[in-house]
Amino acid sequence: MVDDAAGLGLSGRLVIVVGAAQGIGAAVAQRLSKLGMEVICADRQDCAEVAAQCGPSASAFQVDVTKPETIEALIGHARSRGKLFGLVNCAGLLLRTPFEEVDEAMMQREIAVNQTGVFYLTRAALAEIQAGGAGGRIVLFTSQGAFTGGFFGSTTYAMTKAAVGALIKSLARMGAPDAITVNAVAPGGVDTPMLRGGMSEADLDSFRQRIPMNRFAAPNELGGVCAFLLSDWSGYITGSTLHVNGGQYLP
Template sequence: MKKGAVIIGGTSGIGLETALYLKKCGYKVLIGGRSKSKDKINLSYKHIDVTNISSIKNFFSSVPLNCLGSVIYSAGISSNTKNIQKFNVNEYRKVHDVNILGAILTLKYSYPLLKKTKGKVVIISSLASRTYSKLSSFEYTVTKAGLSGLVKQLAIEWAKDGILINTIFPGMVKTSMLSKSVKPNSLKRIESLIPLGRVARPMEIATAIEFLISEKNTYITGSGVDINGGQFLSG
């Protein structure tokens, strides 16, 4: 029987697409976010603000143990800063608090439950952390790169507890969010940079995540998986 999966940042984008796929696979899925998805979906939802410690504590203190076989951290934001000359401390802190600090606190407060279930964790990072970003912000690239260090550190720290933790590096994914935010001509230019010539399908991300949290994964931890059509090779 498949265990439960909690997806933080599961109300939109990759997080939502993964939640829908996992439910089809038979997982008990709980999505967490600041607000419910605008899409009509049949998924359990619980409020969480990853920039608020009390909110994170409250979220995990009331999550049923059978829901927490795995934690997927998909929360992430960007900004408009393109280079260090325009760096703004306040802007950086906003991005840092969601992308890095939110992940750290989520893992800190989910750890007692993960220890009991010998759970699995997947952190959704970004292609930007593997190379650099032509499209996202300076703050986004720096904070997403920091997630790799977090995963490696916890892979060692949690190994004795039987908790496996990994990260993935997706490029652009064909979600409803992408369709709304990127014009067709811009998308074609982006796809020309990808060796496989197209952006990822949501299913290609979700199936990789499902493997990493499934009973099939018994030995992979501290690793990063590129799911970006080979774009990490070409920058």
């Protein structure tokens, strides 16, 4: 059901959601589709089921952000659907490993997804949105760990995600003359397979107890945040990071 009565200005606009196969990305795709957006659900994994849940105006596309040729193919698919308005990149790779045990292969895998892949995907999407000539929105995901240094074996993840903060500031200036905003979301603990992967129940309890709200976020709460940053309501916000962490980190 489309619900754009609040004047968000999302209905009928085309958006790519990367990382849509599960977790935050799936929740974002579903929330945006309910608000009337035409959603391209993209992921390295098959996300046809999520696209089906989003309704008949959604489509699924397999993309590996570490492979530029698949990014080009994704943008081509978007072009075939119409004028691209937005990108939400929820893709990320977290390999929980003690700092002293991180090897070169692990480091390069996280850099490839969380830094290099973000760069090439965002550059391609920005160019496509600029070509449309009607403005647009880009929302990238960083992490609370990018500001706190990370916990529970996520040092490398925190380091790679910190790069997003610099990228959005640079691109915000580039996009502003074309009415394209570029912002980031920095989630704290969100109840997803990524959060729970490699963490014991004791670690999860310890993490939760550090959050003033004493709970993890539900993935669909991030969907609402992304809807705001894609909407007409946020048209004068750019180069900013929105922290969504239940009060655990207060910049």
